[in-house]
Amino acid sequence: MGTIGALRSSPKAKWAGVALVVMSLLVLPFALAYVGTAWVRITNFAILFTMLALGLNIVVGFAGLLDLGYIAFYAVGAYTYALLASPQFDIHWPWWAILPIGAAIACLFGILLGTPTLKLRGDYLAIVTLGFGEIIRIFLNNLSDPFNLTNGPKGIWSIDSVHFMGIHFGVPSRFAGLDFSGTIKYYYFLLAILALVIVVNLRLQDSRIGRAWEAIREDELAARSMGINTRNMKLLAFAMGASFGGVAGGMFSAMQNFISPESFVLTQSVMVLSMVVLGGMGNVWGVILGAMLLTFVPELLRYSVAPVQSWLFGRSIVDPEVIRMLLFGLTMVVMMLFRPAGLLPSAVRKRELVAPEDVD
């Protein structure tokens, strides 16, 4: 049943494949560290953005609700973590307490956004969610006076790193003859959370709840007439998506040790949405691919544009930063022209975009 059904071929081949992927993921950070430690960091961000994209996928891909303010939930999670584990109020709670709290608060904000937008769809919903995202950012920017909650545009510093079972994630350590930098330790931590997020996504999709979301996306009135409480199901989609964003935000805080409202601008929302659309709305694996590509390709361009220019022309003619974004935009346009349903389209989306005659 469902879209993942197609991926389940023979169980033996499946487990061999899973084992291979797990092995390569475990060695990956050391291979990357060999190339340059910056790449491990970039990979961590790729994982973080994959979590975000998977959260947004629940709202946009499964339930069909366009959300342009998704980064707000990331911000809520990040600030929850920052306020409960930093010198700001001199509170230093452990990560395992704060991450669920961050998820829960983000979830509440999801419901807060969802409630007034229940009757909106498409463009109208996009505009309201966009406004919501901006409201959150502006609040974070201004909640420094008269009571200093967020420290305004200056942001919050010295956020506690994750540490448990004697392992401190902020500092490097040696184990079994290998050097584990803080970044590498976070890599494993993020990977574990991501695995959890993927399982949750796949299981939700292939369930009674996932079908109800699909029904709402296809025809809301028919869904209601079949007994689906569309209000609760939409709120659930917003809440679930938001809590994923909250967890990712908490991890962002812990990893960066510093956050400010600048990290939660509209461009970031658009970026996460692009990952979902580019990868293939509604398809978990497509969304993961989209998030990975959109994190890595700009970075690859950052490192390759200048050398290529000097190799071609002998010197750098155009500012690498400009050409990087130009190439990035061009790639997106070409992608959407040739693969409108995304790189790995969900079975349903593929059907939606293909004229009936073209399908056998």
Place this chain on the structure above:
Amino acid sequence: MSTEPSAVPAPAAAPILEVERIGKRFGGLTALSDVSFSIARGEIYGLIGPNGAGKTTLFNVLTGIYRQDEGRVRFEGGALAAQTPDRIAKLGIARTFQNIRLFANLSALENVMIGRHVRTRAGVVGAILRGPGTRAEEAAIERRARELLAYVGIASRGNLLARHLSYGDQRRLEIARALATDPRLLALDEPAAGMNATEKLELRRLLESIRSDGVTLLVIEHDVKLVMGLCDRVLVLDYGRKIAEGEPKAIQKDPRVIEAYLGKPHEKAQA
């Protein structure tokens, strides 16, 4: 069969649906006015009338899509006031749509499985943990959905997308999806529209079989032959008003009905 054409037979058993003096306006347009009727349990009740008579509006009021301005509806003795479509489905009224509203990009099987939503329980936690309870429920949903596909005669097309089914099969699929909600009253909005004679005959058998399973049917239909052969009683609407109610044979001869359909009576108006 009653031989008295003028007497409307009172429903013998306790009525499953009672509609009392329903009125519905859209701005200045009166779509329904002072419509009353009741349907007996196990009946096949027809709803006919010229285009724009208010039949679909009445359906929309009964299924909670519109709220009536006047009057009340009682289903199995309980008031249906201020109920939303999903709660009404849960209470036991299911419907199909005049302009087929399937989940077009989902398979026929998935369409029917969605119909089971209201009679199943797995929530987020159940879906994520996927324990034995959830798995058993999922298996039961799929089993029931396949049974219903077979019941309406499209078992072999379960994996086709709803939008790739033939028109007649789409109508059947809508019935299967509605039946998946375990309704006690099934409201069908022009189930035979676009069907050929053979399909209509099969549809008639299907509806009779649904009735014999204990489901009461309310049917909007234009095909006079089908209505006359199928329905126990018929209600005729014209300009939002009830102009006649009774057994099909009596309705066919009712001058008000003939006038509504054919205009002022001429000598040859007896079709």
